[in-house]
Amino acid sequence: MSKSKTPLPPPADAPSGAGGLRAWLESETPSSAFHARCVQLWLGWLKFAANPLALTGLAIILFLVFVAIFAPFLQTHDPLAQDLAGRLLPPGAKGHLFGTDGLGRDIFSRVVAGSRITLYIVALVTITAPLFGLLIGTVAGYFGGWTDTILMRFTDIILAFPKLILALAFVAALGPGIGNAILAIAITSWPPYARIARAETLTIRKSDFIFASRLQGASSARIVAQHVMPLCMSSLIVRVTLDMAGIILTAAGLGFLGLGAQPPMPEWGAMISEGRKFLLDQWWVATMPGLAIFTVSLGFNLLGDGLRDALDPRSGQS
Amino acid sequence: MSAQGAGKQAGGGFGLLSLLSRLRPLLNLFTSLAVTFIGLLAITFFIGRVMPIDPVISVVGERAPREVYEAAYKAMGLDKPLIVQFALYIRDVLHGDLGKSLLTSHPVLEDIKRVVPATFELATVATILGVITGVPAGVIAAVKAGRWPDHLIRIMGLIGYSVPVFWLGLMGLLLFYGKLGWVSGPGRLDIFYDGVVPQVTGMILIDSLLAGDMTIFRNAISHIILPAVMLGYYSLAYISRMTRSFMLEQLGQEYITTARVKGMSERRVIWRHALGNVMVPLITVIALSYAALLEGSVLTETVFAWPGLGFYITTALVSADMAAVLGGTVVVGMVFVGLNLFSDFLYRIVDPRAK
Numbered sequence: 080m081s082k083s084k085t086p087l088p089p090p091a092d093a094p095s096g097a098g099g100l101r102a103w104l105e106s107e108t109p110s111s112a113f114h115a116r117c118v119q120l121w122l123g124w125l126k127f128a129a130n131p132l133a134l135t136g137l138a139i140i141l142f143l144v145f146v147a148i149f150a151p152f153l154q155t156h157d158p159l160a161q162d163l164a165g166r167l168l169p170p171g172a173k174g175h176l177f178g179t180d181g182l183g184r185d186i187f188s189r190v191v192a193g194s195r196i197t198l199y200i201v202a203l204v205t206i207t208a209p210l211f212g213l214l215i216g217t218v219a220g221y222f223g224g225w226t227d228t229i230l231m232r233f234t235d236i237i238l239a240f241p242k243l244i245l246a247l248a249f250v251a252a253l254g255p256g257i258g259n260a261i262l263a264i265a266i267t268s269w270p271p272y273a274r275i276a277r278a279e280t281l282t283i284r285k286s287d288f289i290f291a292s293r294l295q296g297a298s299s300a301r302i303v304a305q306h307v308m309p310l311c312m313s314s315l316i317v318r319v320t321l322d323m324a325g326i327i328l329t330a331a332g333l334g335f336l337g338l339g340a341q342p343p344m345p346e347w348g349a350m351i352s353e354g355r356k357f358l359l360d361q362w363w364v365a366t367m368p369g370l371a372i373f374t375v376s377l378g379f380n381l382l383g384d385g386l387r388d389a390l391d392p393r394s395g396q397s
Numbered sequence: 398m399s400a401q402g403a404g405k406q407a408g409g410g411f412g413l414l415s416l417l418s419r420l421r422p423l424l425n426l427f428t429s430l431a432v433t434f435i436g437l438l439a440i441t442f443f444i445g446r447v448m449p450i451d452p453v454i455s456v457v458g459e460r461a462p463r464e465v466y467e468a469a470y471k472a473m474g475l476d477k478p479l480i481v482q483f484a485l486y487i488r489d490v491l492h493g494d495l496g497k498s499l500l501t502s503h504p505v506l507e508d509i510k511r512v513v514p515a516t517f518e519l520a521t522v523a524t525i526l527g528v529i530t531g532v533p534a535g536v537i538a539a540v541k542a543g544r545w546p547d548h549l550i551r552i553m554g555l556i557g558y559s560v561p562v563f564w565l566g567l568m569g570l571l572l573f574y575g576k577l578g579w580v581s582g583p584g585r586l587d588i589f590y591d592g593v594v595p596q597v598t599g600m601i602l603i604d605s606l607l608a609g610d611m612t613i614f615r616n617a618i619s620h621i622i623l624p625a626v627m628l629g630y631y632s633l634a635y636i637s638r639m640t641r642s643f644m645l646e647q648l649g650q651e652y653i654t655t656a657r658v659k660g661m662s663e664r665r666v667i668w669r670h671a672l673g674n675v676m677v678p679l680i681t682v683i684a685l686s687y688a689a690l691l692e693g694s695v696l697t698e699t700v701f702a703w704p705g706l707g708f709y710i711t712t713a714l715v716s717a718d719m720a721a722v723l724g725g726t727v728v729v730g731m732v733f734v735g736l737n738l739f740s741d742f743l744y745r746i747v748d749p750r751a752k
Contacts, residue, residue, distance in 0.1 A: 236436030239734045240726070241692035244710070245440070248726045251714050252444045328561050332696050335563050336711055351564055355700075358567055359575040366571075369564035377559035384555075 126389040133385020139378025147194040156185035158192040158345045167361045177367040181353060186364065189345035190371050196346050197375060200261055200330045205319050208265045212272025213315060217307045219273070220280025221299065231277065238270040243329055250338040257346070260339040264329050268322065272315055279311040317390055321383035324376035331372050347372045430738065435487065437730045441723045442486050446479075495727065496720030500713055505724035508709060513728075514599025515585060516698070516705030520690040522602075522625040527632025528683060532672075534633065535640020539648060540667060542641075550637055557634025562693050566627050566700035573623055581619040583702035590616050624701040628693050632686040639682045640675065647671040677744065684740035688733050 105122070109115035127133050146153060155174065162183035170178040170186075177186035219230040237245070249263035283289065284307070292302055333339035334348025342349065347368040354365025453469050454461075461469075470476060474485050489495075495505035538550040573579045581587060585601055594601070594608040602621065605614040647653065648671055656666045695707035702708065706725055713721035 232432060232436065236433055236440065239433055239437060239737070240440070240730045241688070241733050243692050243695055244726055244729050247695070247710065247714060248441065248444050248722055251717070251719065251722045324559055328559075331561050332563060335561075335696065336699065337715065348561070348563075351561075351567065355567060358571055362571055365564070365567050369561060369568065372564065373556075373560045376561075377555065380555055380559050 123389045127385050130385045130388060132381050133388070136378045136381025136383075136385060139374060140382055143194055143198065143375055143378065146191055147198045150191050150195055153191050154185075154188035156188045158184060158188040159343050160184060167357060167364070169361075170363050170367075178361070178363040180350070180364050181357060184343075186350075186367050189350060190347070190367055193345040193347045193350065193368065193371065194375075196257070196340055196344065197327060197330070197372075200257070200264070201323055201326055203261050204265050204268065204326050204330075205323060208269040209272045209315050209319050211265070212269035212274075213276045213308055213311060215269070216273035216276025216278075217280045217303050217311060220277040221284050221303050221307055227277075230273070234270045234273045237267065238274075240267070242267045242325075243332060246329060246333060247336070247338065250333060255338045255341060257340040257344065260330060260333045263333070264326060268326065271322075272318065275314055275318055276308075276311045279314060280307050283307060283310055313390055317383070317387045320379065320386050323379040323383065327372060327376045327379065426738070426742075430734070433734055434731070437727060437734070438487055438490060439483065441727050441730075442483050444726075445719060445723055490727065495724035498713065498721040498724075499718040500716050500721060505721050508721065509706065509724060509728050511599070512704055512706050512709045515703060516691070516694050516707060518600040518602060519621060519624055519628065519698070519703060519705060520687060520694060522621055523628035523690055524632055524683065524687050526625055526629030527636055527686060530629070531633040531636030532640050532679065535637040536644055536667065536672060538637065538641040539644030542645060547641075550641070554634040554638050557630050561696075562627065562631065563696040563700050565630070566624065566697055569623050569627055570700070580623045581616065583700075585617065585620055585703060586613065587616055587620075624697050624703055628690055628697055631693055632683075632690060635686045635689070636679075636682060640679060643675040643678055644671055647674050681740035681744050684736050684743070688736040691729055691732060 103114070104118055106114070106118060109118050155176065162179070164183065165173065165175075165179055166181055166183035168175050168179040168183075170176065172178065175185050175187065177190065180186055180189070215230050215234065219227040219234075245267045246260075246263040249266060250259050253259040253262065289302060289306060292306060297305075330339055331346075331348030331351070334346045335352045337349070337352065340346030340349055342353075350368035351365045351372075354361075354363075354368070357364045453466060453473060453475065474482055477485070493506050495509070497503070498505050498508055501508055534550050534553075538547045541547050570582065574582050590613050594604045594610055594613055597604050597607055601617040602614065605611075605617055648667075653666060653671060656670050657663070661670075691706075694703075694705060695710060697703070698705045698707035699711045706729065710722055710725040710729075713719075713725065
């Protein structure tokens, strides 16, 4: 926001100076939809920022994103370059911060490069699964009747399987690989979103504004897409953030079992699996990528908890 | 119609009708169970179809002559329409035929019967550990809400939710087995104790007690303790979080104030009155965490070479033994559904308010 450059006198509700911006953001009588939105976001942020654990989570995730973006510059070595003469070096030896693995690859560089894979998996799953769940849930909730019964039965059946085991079976059928692992995780994780979206839809589908837009001649597709879906978003976002840690852990588990990213890709779970062979004598090979997974999923959990407390007034206590 | 006719004959149609209406929830339960069951099978059937491996080749081999291939193709029913194949699949599963494992060349169901006790043993010990630590932890966190014990327990729980179970297992092995030598390594028993006690339940802890062999019992304990603690940590995280929120809800109720005003000791108020009312929802939480352990056991069993269902599934995965993978998936799915229904059912029976 340009605060001081405007030669014209700013409108009454526009930010003018730091105190003015704050007052504008905390105004109790917002003058426009945009203003109301900003106030809401700002108050949410204040609540979020008062929670040190949530801020820690945010910091961890920002750090992850930073590392993933600048991975090529942060790597001290080529993450794929093997050096059999320098295999299994302990942390700190010969400029290898985290040591080297069984093929002499620099573990630090591999962990750094792995951040991109982790972020890639999380991003793809969190884009596809909630959207699919949103579609199923809103359609089921809006139309009701048979549509609802069939779609929700389907959802419940997928939900009846333990996630990891269903994902395992899918990857086993589709063949191992990072793309199939992402697909399997997405297939197994949409049902909770569908249920949330359906529950939200049921509460709003009888609202006056829905009737109003139907009277204006809006089609069902338009009502679902333009009016129902946006109202489901905030509870979905909270749930997605809470689920991100689970997605990372599932992806790492698939990688550990050799079903996710294939060698020589520096995926963290697969790196732990490689380190198993040297566990008792060269502890660092399995430890370092595990610490990375742990830190990142802790970050997502903290962030999710903080977001839930800030955005969802119902769960203030737990 | 028939109910009316029967009523006229017996002179008590009302009784039969009320019996029917009482059976209705049970009937609904069975319908939903049947639908879920068919759905589970539809999914495993679908997964079996997606598979890029030709199921015939995996049976007859790559160099089988054309006639053998065709015969096997027909014998496996692959020439029939999909819906017929699915019906046949359901029939087979209902007859306990989950196919034959390529790896062990035994029927899958037999294999699963053999490995399930190990998983059951591990999950039970883990749940017991999770309950005896998680419930008190949750109660303490609720009583001291907002103070350091609460934060400590919350952070413990967060770590439990965030750490990859297989990595925690490896780190446990590294520390307690490799460096400190407090526990035994992977497997259920040291190799020279293997097969010494007669198999009765398949659970070594119980079998060795039945045989009165304390050496083996102690050895089995030293093997199970590490994986059970690792898995139990997960149920600890879940159970303590849920206990805390249930307890907070109870502690705000008026009957708690009444009990305090009566001069009842604080300990009795918390552990008898409040916890007593929390027990019902807690039972369902424990059942759910038991179901979640089945999932966790896949990775834990792999790390600890624990010959249970999870280990069976992952071993089969590596060798593309689809019959075993899908059979295991069906069984786990059914146990999962069963536990969910059971906890739901229990909730309805024990808590009259749940109507």
